[in-house]
Amino acid sequence: MESRIKQRVVIPTRYGDVEFCTFSNLSSNTEDFALIFNHADSEVCPKVRVHSECITGDLFASKKCDCGDQLNEALELFSSTSGVIFYLRQEGRGIGLYNKIHAYQLQVEGMDTYEANQALNFDHDSRSYIAAVEMLNALGMHKIKLYTNNPDKVNQLHNHNINVVDICKTGCYLKPENIAYLQAKVVKTNHKLSIGEVI
Incomplete structure (x- = not known):
């Protein structure tokens, strides 16, 4: 069944008036949503960030990753x-969050972030960006300028007929606590961070 826009509402935030958009019939079966800034959905080629939830980084500013920094x-x-x-x-x-916390403990014991996920019997990266494709289609966005360092994200969108006309790297948010994490992303999943930036 085709995904559709369910509700749109403008909410005043510290970032100005932001339109929150919810959807029906997403294949993820989770409450994914879009934040639309300054009527970007009316643009021919809007700037887009597809962001996977990271409660520890997004909400609590964890230094173990760069997720919250990229969102900000x-x-x-x-x-x-x-x-x-x-x-x-x-x-x-x-x-999921509980398994991620378990994976953090395995990282304390010496595993990298991907090895920890696999030790818990998960793929090193289980993410799918199909829901993002469905939301993009529902909003009529087929040509985008994507902000990411993750080539898998680009490939998944391309493979589902989203025209990524420009890829803009996000910042490299290096901290002593996340050096190993960033190095693993570069070495194991070819994230577009300069090696010199993370050593």
């Missing part, structure tokens, strides 16, 4: 210009 970058940029954030509820690269 998009919020600041899009609120001052325009853009759309698609927020996907797939915590811990798709394994």
Whole structure:
């Protein structure tokens, strides 16, 4: 069944008036949503960030990852210009919050972030971006400028007929606590971070 827009409402936030958009019939069966800044959905080629939920980083500013920093970058940029954030509820690269906390303990014991997920009998990255494709289609967005360092995200969107006409790297938010995490992303999943930036 085709995904459709369910509700749109403008909410005043610290980033200005932001339109929150919900959807019906998403294949993810989770409450994914879009944040639309400054009528970006009316643009021919809007700026887009497809962001997977990271409660520890997005909400509590964890230093173990760069997720919250990337989200804040998009919020600041899009609120001052325009853009759309698609927020996907797939915590811990798709394994859920409790399992992610368990994976953190395995990382303390010496595993990297991907090895920890696999030790818990998950794929190293279980995320799907199909829900983002469905939301993009529901909003009539077929040509986008994507803000990401993740080549798998680009490939999944391309493979479902989203025309990513430009890929803009997000910042490299290096901290002593996340060096190993960023290095693993570069080495194991080819994230577009300069090696020099994370060593």
